[in-house]
């Protein structure tokens with residue numbers, strides 16, 4: 001007879017691991033790649049994210065400032081709080097060590113309901129049964145889109161590619177420059193003994209591997225391989241049928257900044273903590289879904305604001321954008337905006353008290369969902 005897991009988490013990256021870190025019981029994470037392989041992003045995030053999770057060892061470099069290149073103009077933003085670049089493998093493995101979950105490497109094909117109590121997750125390694133399922137499979141939302149065809153993963157996505165370059169520097173560098181490539185967005189994120197250089201487009205097209213390689217090579221010898229992919233720029237649904245949806249699957253990557261790691265972890269933790277209350281029979285499933293939906297919806301005005309600013313900043317000529325940013329800096333507006341931006345989505349800290357789960361892994365305690373504080 002098949003085991004019924006309490007929760008199956010589809011996707012073992014930021015969102016999925018964060019959700020699992022808040023769950024006890026029989027939890028299974030399914031990912032097509034081993035935990036910590038398959039880096040897709042430049043791994044830049046506020047320093048407090050890895051620090052809150054006790055993952056300071058994964059930090060490669062701390063950045064106190066960001067330098068924007070807008071056409072021929074450059075503009076420096078003082079950091080209102082430090083950002084960092086981190087090692088994806090070390091970060092994910094550290095986050096996995098905070099869970100008590102089993103891991104299966106398989107490609108998920110879809111989810112179907114069996115009666116009213118069980119969900120079947122169909123994968124390349126067979127079927128798995130669960131009481132609850134979290135879709136954290138990234139932009140493709142493989143579980144949610146298999147249950148509801150109205151989830152259209154390719155709508156409202158950006159696309160980015162990056163590579164590693166032998167270049168050392170300080171500060172995050174960001175290009176918003178149509179002269180660079182049609183998609184306009186570029187970055188150079190120093191990460192200790194190397195940097196991550198990439199190009200992205202807010203419209204999901206116009207990023208060519210050849211151009212990324214040329215951009216990277218302008219800073220030093222670059223690795224021949226590229227990584228990256230799509231990232232959503234629109235909020236989607238946080239609950240699809242019986243599924244909880246977190247991270248890029250739910251469109252949690254923020255427009256304008258394309259920062260998706262902190263939101264995936266934040267929403268993952270909140271979702272996991274709510275589901276744990278359901279497992280503990282302290283909360284009905286419908287109540288947990290409604291609280292999670294409210295949390296997601298409470299961020300809508302902010303995501304709308306970021307999208308509006310993405311729309312005009314990506315159209316404005318570089319010189320005009322530089323002038324607007326200069327005024328915003330002089331009047332203190334940019335600092336106020338940045339402070340608010342950085343204060344969003346607080347990460348639940350991992351406890352210092354550790355619980356041995358038998359194989360040397362540490363257990364973090366369940367956090368208290370935001371909506372229930």
Ligand SMILES: Cc1cc2nc3c(=O)[nH]c(=O)nc-3n(C[C@H](O)[C@H](O)[C@H](O)COP(=O)(O)OP(=O)(O)OC[C@H]3O[C@@H](n4cnc5c(N)ncnc54)[C@H](O)[C@@H]3O)c2cc1C
Nearest residue numbers: 011013014015032041042044108138160228247248260261
């Ligand atoms: C080029 C680029 C650079 C970026 N840089 C940054 C940055 O510096 N900072 C930042 O905050 N954000 C950045 N982002 C955005 C960020 O990467 C995402 O928002 C973030 O990774 C979302 O986390 P997630 O856990 O929701 O999804 P993902 O990290 O995409 O993880 C999804 C997981 O699901 C697995 N999966 C997918 N389909 C299946 C399947 N069918 N079966 C089994 N497993 C599956 C994948 O293998 C993966 O492990 C960048 C994005 C791109 C494309």
